[in-house]
Amino acid sequence: MRPHYLTSLFSPRTVAVVGASDTPGSIGQAVFANLLAGNFQGKLFPVNLNHKVVGGIPAVPSVRLIEPAVDMAVVCTAIRTLPAIIKDCGKKGIKAVLLAKEFSDSEQLEREILNESVSIARHYGIRVLGPNVLGLMRPVAGFNATNYTSKVRPGNMALVSQSSALCTAMLDWADSKGIGFSSVISVGEALDVDFGEILDYLVADNFTQGILLHVHHIHHARRFMSALRAAARTKPVVVIKSGRYQDDVTGVTHSSNLIESGDVFDAALSRAGVLRVSSIAQLFTAAKVLAANFRVGGKRLAIVTNGIGPGVLAADSAYTNGVELAKLSDATMDLLNNALPRNWSHGNPIDLIGDASPVRFRTAVKACIDDPNVDGVLVIFTPQAGTDHLTTAQLMIGLQRESSKPMFLSWLGDAKVSESRDLFSKAKCAHFRAPEYGIEVFRNLASYHYNQQLLLQTPGPLEGKREAPDLLRARAVIAGAMAEGRTILSERESKEVLAAFRIPVNPTLLARTEDEAVVLAEQIHYPVVLKIDSADIIYKSDVGGVELNISNEATLRAAFRGILERARQAMPEARIDGISVQPMRKRRFAREVMVGVTHDSSFGPVITFGAGGIAVEVMHDRALSLPPLNQYLVGSMIRKTRIGQLLGAFKNLPAVDMDELVDVLLHVSEMVCELPELREMDINPLVADEKGVIALDARIIVEPLKPDVKRYGHMAIMPYPTHMVRSATLNDGMKVTIRPVRPEDAEMQQEFVRTLSDESRYNRYMSSIKQLSQTMLVRFTQLDYDREMALAMTCETEKGEEQQAVARFITDPDNEGCEFALEVADKWQGKGIGYILMNALFDAAREQGLTVMRGEVLAGNKGMLKLMHKLGFTVETHPEDRALTIVTKIL
Template sequence: MRPHYLTPLFSPRSVAVVGASDTPGSIGQAVFANLLAGNFQGKLFPVNLNHKVVAGIPAVASVRQINEPVDIAVVVTATRTLPAIMKDCGKKGIKAVLLAKEFADSEQLEREIINETLSISRHFGIRILGPNVLGLMRPVAGFNASNYTSKVRPGNLALVSQSSALCTAMLDWADSKGIGFSSVISVGNALDVGFGEILDYLVADNFTQGILLHVHHIHDARRFMSALRAAARTKPVVVIKSGRYEDAVTGVTHSSNLVESGDVFDAALARAGVLRVDTIAQLFTAAKVLAANYRVGGKRLAIVTNGIGPGVLAADSAYSNRVELAKLSDDTLELLNGVLPRNWSRGNPLDIIGDASPARFRTAVKACLDDPNVDGVMVIFTPQAGTDHLTTAQLMIGLQRESSKPLFLSWLGDAKVSESRELFSKAKCAHFRAPEYGIEVFRNLAAYQRNQQLLLQTPGPLEGKRADPDVAKARKVIAAAAKDGREILSERESKEVLAAFHIPVNPTKLARSAHEAVKLADKIGYPVVLKIDSPDIIYKSDVGGVELNISNEATLREAFDGIIRRTRQARPEARIDGVSVQPMRKRRFAREVMVGVTHDEAFGPVITFGAGGIAVEVMHDRALSLPPLNDYLVASMIRHTRIGQLLGAFKNLPAVDQDELADVLLHVSEMVCELPELREMDINPLIADEQGVIALDARIIVCPPRPDLKRYGHMAIMPYPSHMVVCAKLNDGTNVMVRPVRPEDADMQQEFVRNLSEESRYNRYLSSIKQLSQSMLVRFTQLDYDREMALAMTREHKDGEEMLAVARFITDPDNEGCEFALEVADRWQGKGIGYLLMSALFDAAREQGLKVMRGEVLAGNKGMLKLMHKLGFSVEPHPEDRALTMVSKSL
């Protein structure tokens, strides 16, 4: 891959400081002094209109007067000067500008100047970081283009913050704890360069092993999510969010009224495989623990202590943090009964008595680590008569090295145990002054592990082998409403859309008179339900527009007239189409749930699930997830609600058909993917019992999508592109399928690589690997289809699916072009596979709007070069490596 296009910004070799100054207290003096003091190895050029020398270095009046190339201009002058400076930078060929000063963009004039500056930068292809930023630091390279006055240590964590004030607080806190950074990037207002592009750069940065994000708001959710998911696959990412409740989700349905923007942000971070924390202390602690490769397999914690009081307090903290106390196995209890004092607690927390020796501590902790019911151990040491804090600490360090499960160590006290704490720090063990902090970290690790599982989920819009929906029929209903100038579909219309996506609905027929209602009721069969049919009324019960359990004609006529009368009194302006007639569904063992869709301004559609009926507003019981969904994500949503605990068998209640319930959520996910017009939706109540599910009421809100929106462009997470799945036939008649690669293809991908000849493996990977490493396997099968593509050619045989070949491309960070690779199994060479796969890859690249496809081919690989010629690639020698040939094709 070519160097990242933000390299001039984050790894410059030459820097011009526009506004560099010797004036004490000025930003220009602070920034230029920091660059000089940081031992930056590149070239520095001060730019000042009024002074010919700054800090002893000759200055120029304009960047255009610099006789050497300049990578980045750091601008610290007044707002009014920005347009002229940006023009000078463009004419000089500078490709990155850091606006390292605060601007009062609340003023109309300054906003206009900023907008003009942005327009000029785009004309010249200049990327801008800022404004309103603290600056930019690369401590590992001695580069400090900021006005921060204190020391920043080099390290392996990258800090990206949207707030300069919070950034300085983080840096001060980190310095007191001895934490260092590879990069410190203050984003500010993100006029141009945002989180997504910065994350893209940090993913490939070898100096960065973990990423800390402070986020206030997101401009480009798709880019943010794609970059965040890519980062989280290779490096721990920890996020702290400010302004959690500032941008409330607004709408007219229950689904929208029950959701807060902070909840949506949490759901997005969970799908991205990252960890969200609440405080600065948690941010750095979580980062240190994750960077030290601490991982947990679940949320079951054992507590070992030589003081029952601290043990019980730790157990209370675990309960408050929703950390499960592990239930020790019978084998573990039997072992401990044989070696611990008779008066030990015989449960969790494990009180091993106040005079516990180092050996007793080791025995108890080792037994817990070996127990399959335990995912982590909190060890609490209290200095008492007969104890040895230092030897016990040494034994715990040894145990941590032996076990893959994490140990959390809390040596209570101060001076008496200080030597043990120093020992833990040197050994990089997770230790805490109070066990409550350790339990918070364990909770975070468990959440991180769950989020990493969510990251692996890349469901398609049409999951599995379910029947395809009638998308055209659904769009026809929506188009009819749009033609009437309506955004709200009636219940009857909403159910038509649901039925088009195979969601069971209670049949709803429109009656414009009492006489028509009687005829429909006779056909349907009593008892029936009557509801007002009006596109202007969301909640029919609020206007007296519902009558239940009508059992005869006389009651029906009276109810019909009453509904019309009450509705006209309550809402005289509302359009009334008539009254709908529906069967009265009575199910003895039914549970009422709600499935909904709401719209977040940053992340787009969000699917909700929770308690339904009248309980929806009282219980506030709901879980939410960003679409697309699959079985794993649906099960996770249901499991995290209180109503989800009531769906199984209980006393006389049989379990509901959870497969049917899950299908409804999957079909709703299909709707969200395929209908960008769908803005909000409530299915409430959705009745679920042992017989299945049925939607008794529904309401959909629609909104015309942007005309320039690409397929699935309304979603923050790109779904599996199932429309690219095609069937084909090889030259020898073999039936094959070409389809995008999925995470579950990992084993098949590994077997494919193992079966390649040594020569083929070397030609593809330029090394003599026998199989893919775990990190490579993850990278090749867990794809973000918005920025990369891998198409596998497979065939069905007696042992299952076999991979015959795979072609892939990875887009350049600027999303203009891509680099491709092609692998064909040795025994399937010469059967037309390469031509078929590469043609499909061209189509995928064009769909993403890419302009050029590039690659490298070994000069001696005549077959591949012949194929490239046939496909219309230009072929030319590699400028640096004679063994390679460069090939490229305009798309």
């Protein structure tokens, strides 16, 4: 891969400081002094109109007068000077600018100047970071272009913050704890360079092993999510969010009224595989624990203590933090009953009694570690008569080295146990002065494990071989409403869209007169339901627009007139199309749930699930997730809700048909993916019982599409691109399938690599590997389709689906070009596979808007060179090695 296009910003070798100054208290003086004092190994050039020397270094009045090439300019001058300075930087060929000056957001003139400056920068291909007050530092490189006056240690964590004030507070806190950084980046206003691009750089940065992120708001959700997911696959990422009170979720449906933007942000972070924390202390503690490679496999905690009081308090803290106390297995209980005093607690927390010896501690903790029902152990030691804190600590350190499960150690007290704490620190064990802190860390690790599982989910608009939706029908209904100038579909229209996506709906027939209603009721049989049919009336019950359980004609006629009269009185301006007539569904064991869609200003569509019926707003019982969904994600949503606990067999109630309920949520996910016009939706109630599910009421709100929106461009997470699946015929007439690689293809991909010859494996991976490591396997099968693509060619054999070849590309950080690779199994050579697969890869690259493809071929591989020539590639020779670079323009 080529160097990252932000290398000149984050790893510059030559830096011009525009506004560098010797004036005490000025930003120019603070920034330039820090650069001089930071042991920066590159070259510094002060730029000052009024002084010929700054800090003992000759200064020039303009960057254009600097003789050598300049990677980056740090601008410390007033906002009004920016347009001219950016223009000079462009003419000099500078590609990165840091705006270290603060500006007033309330001043219209300053805003206009900033916008003009960014426009000039784009013209010259300059990337701009800021404006911000703090600046940028790379402690590992001695580069400090900030006005921060205290010491910042080098380390392996990157800190990226949207607030300069919060950033300085974090730095001060970190210094007191001995924490260092690879990078400290103050994003500020983020007029140009934003979180997504910064994360992309840090993913590839070898100095960065973990990323700490402070976020206030997101400008480009797709780029942010894509970069965040890429980072979380390789490095722990911990996020703290400010501004939760600012609600960006607005709308008219129940789904929109039930959630806040902070809820959506939490859901987005969960899907990204990162950990969200709520305080600065938690931020650094979580980062240190994750960077030390502590991991848990669930949220079941065992507590071992020699004092029942601290044990019960720890259990209370676990309950408060949503941590589950592990239920010890029968084998563990038998072991403990035989090894511990008769008056031990006989449960979790495990009270070893006050005089517990080091060996007694080790026996109990080892039993918990070996228990499959336990994901982590909290050990609480209280210094009492007959105890030995130091020997107990040494035994715990030995146990931790033997175990893959984490242990959290809390030696209560101060002077008496200080030696043990020092021992824990040297051994890099997770130890805490109070058990509550250890429980918080365990909860965070459990959340991180859960989020990492969500990260692995890359579902398509709809998984499996389900019946395809009638997209034309659904889009025709939406287009008809928009043609009338409406954005709100009536219940009847909404149900028609649901039916097009194979969601069971209660039949809804429109009656414009009493007589028509009587005829329809006789057709569908009494009892029936009457509802007002008006796109202008969202909540029909609020205007008396619903009558249930109508059993005869006389009652129907009275109800028909009553509904019309009440609706016209409550909303005289509403357009009423008539009264809908529906069969009255009586299901003895039914549960009412709600499925909805809302729209977040940053992350786009969000799917909600929770309790339905009239209790929807009172219970506030809901879970949400960003689409696309699969069965794992749907199951996770259902389990998070209280109503989800009532869907199984309960007293006299049989379990609902969970397969049908899951299908509805998957179909809603498909709707969200395929209908970018869909902005809000309520299915409430969705009735579920042992016989299936049915939507009794629904409302959809749409909006016109924005021009030039790419396919799935309305979503924060790119779904599996099912539209790229195609069939092809090889030269010998064999039928094959070409499709994007899925996470489920891991074993097939591994088998494919095993069947390659030693020479083919070496040429592809530059190694004599026999199979892919787990890390490589994850990397090759869990794709972000927004920035990379892998197309597998497969055929059906007696053993099932077999991979014959794979072609893949990964985009450059600037999203303009890509590097590709092609692998064909040795036994399938000579059948035209390479040509067919590379053409399919071309199509995928064109769809993504890429302009150039690059790859390398061994000079002696004449077959591949012939294929590349046939496809239109040009060859760049490299005399110093055996590889040839082949490049083609994508038209």
